[in-house]
Amino acid sequence: MKIEVDQSGKVEKTNRDTVLAFSNGEQYSILIGSNVKQSIFRNKSDRKFKIKFFAICVYLLLKNKVNGKELIIIDEEYAGNNRIIKQVIYGLIKDDFPEFDKRSIIFGRVTKKSNAHNIAILTYRKILKPNKIIKEEEILELL
Numbered sequence: 001m002k003i004e005v006d007q008s009g010k011v012e013k014t015n016r017d018t019v020l021a022f023s024n025g026e027q028y029s030i031l032i033g034s035n036v037k038q039s040i041f042r043n044k045s046d047r048k049f050k051i052k053f054f055a056i057c058v059y060l061l062l063k064n065k066v067n068g069k070e071l072i073i074i075d076e077e078y079a080g081n082n083r084i085i086k087q088v089i090y091g092l093i094k095d096d097f098p099e100f101d102k103r104s105i106i107f108g109r110v111t112k113k114s115n116a117h118n119i120a121i122l123t124y125r126k127i128l129k130p131n132k133i134i135k136e137e138e139i140l141e142l143l
Helices: 034-041 047-062 082-096 115-124 136-140
Strands: 002-008 018-023 027-032 071-075 105-108
Touching: 002 047, 002 115, 018 047, 018 115, 027 047, 027 115, 034 047, 034 136, 047 082, 047 136, 082 105
Parallel strands: 002 071, 071 105
Antiparallel strands: 002 018, 018 027
8 A cells, every 4th residue: 555645834844733544545734833833943054953843843744643554755845854854753563563665655746636636735725624724742742
């Protein structure tokens, strides 16, 4: 099974909400509010921290929805940082699924025709409600 992951509203834009969504037959989205991002980023402005934050958000999107056997295709939002993103996600997923293969996480273009893109953008525009709103504590315990 293949899961596509897309983002609407970049994590580093702290004046806006961020939505991450996936689609693989099932559709699921999470919202990270601008207030949560502002609080977490208050004293952190380096790029590596924001990349790690993005990876943690991808994990929070997937954590209860994967069984460890899917191919996870993440829209390439942060070119040049894929290794770090993959490392963080893998480190978190393997705790839940020890048999998970790191090679199952790849980066590519999630196009506008993708259901993941549609769910992300419609949730970002408040046409759809997110399946889950992420709380600051959920992120902080993983940082």
